[in-house]
Amino acid sequence: MKHAINSSAGRRKKAGSLTVVGSGIKSVGHITLETQGWIKEADIVVYCVADPATEIWIKKNSKASFDLYTLYGNAKPRIDTYNDMVDVMVNHTRAGKRCCGVFYGHPGVFVLPSHKAIKILRDEGYEATMLPAISALDCLYADLGIDPSTNGSQEFEATDLLLRERQLHIDMHAVIWQIGCVGDLGFKFSGYDNRNLNVLVDYLETFYKPTHGVIHYQGSQYPVCPPSIEHVELRDLRKSKVTGISTLYIPPQKKSVTSTKMMARLGLAEKPAGANATIGALSSSTAPSPCKPGAVPMEYVGTPSHSGLAQFIADLAETPSLLQAFQANPAATLRLCAKLTKEEEKAIMSMHAGMIRMAIKNTKDFPHLDHIYQAHHPCRG
Secondary structure: OOOOEEEEEHOOOOOOEEEEEEEEHHHHHHHHHHHHHHHHHOEEEEEEOOOHHHHHHHHHHHHOEEEOOOOOOOOOOOOHHHHHHHHHHHHHHOOOEEEEEEEOOOOOOOOHHHHHHHHHHOOOOOOEEEOOOOOOHHHHHHHOOOOOOOOOOEEEEHHHHHHOOOOOOOOOEEEEEEEHHHHOOOOOOOOOOOOOHHHHHHOOOOOOOOEEEEEEEEEEHHHHHHEEEEEEEEEHHHHHOOOOOOOOEEEOOOOOOOOHHHHHHHHHOOOOOOOOOHHHHHHHOOOOOOOOOOOOOOOOOOOOOOHHHHHHHHHHOHHHHHHHHHHHHHHHHHHOOOOOOOOHHHHHHOOOOHHHHHHOHHHHHHHHHHHOOOOOOOOOO
């Protein structure tokens, strides 16, 4: 059974298109190969990035570019600037151009213009897509050594947290975004004045002890610069030098309680010693991990050092025009641009991830393993 590709390229009727991408946090180093391809091939790149090194890279690698930061103004509400950014992306697309919008971090995280422009254009029949990128949250997890699967994680935008009086679970990780501009709907090129930081801390102290340790975090913007990790008591956050890129991390204040009833229903082993043991602590008492070091299991099939199909997939990821050609006419694109075996051609034409995985691994000699490679690897993280 063939699976249709999840794309509107084959049915697009209008010439223009919009692809929104993210530049990540750590300057040029976070720009993915996929994103590089769209920046290089777009007719026009409009960008709102946080550092000049990324801006120069965009100017150097694009056919034409426009800095969306010029739409900000000290006396201008941010919502007006965001709407102007939407107009820029929408108008270029309506003019028949392949427009690429580049935003700092992840283009879908606290980026109103990207979501709004995509919706408008899709409603009008244009192709409009968003590519994932590295966000401040990804950097925070890496730099602070946090696994959100342990205890669970909750995120809040600072102003929204206060306006809706959101409830925090103090047995979970908590991430508070945009603490530098809480309650501030304007913009200043010189930075925010933190006028409402006290209000935020006051509210957080209704859940956490004033002496609870928190982390004021700012991700690294350049390869030579370490991240800013300031350990403070919650009450002392008022005195921190909070900026527009500051994020607050609050570790759990208490341990979660494991439900013995649910453990029984799930067929898990009895709870380890300690009334508040977490599910993470159960791993040693449950079945062995399928990734446990030791002899290579007989079900394992290694990946070859070369595959024509693997190379073609890499080419598709890095070359937007090739991807669009394949989506429009797969058979012709394969004839002209790929050297594949019949099994590989059959696999990629199926648009089925499991068949593609099996063809790259050349599992035709292992028919009893087909069901394994149609699912994700059991140790995927």
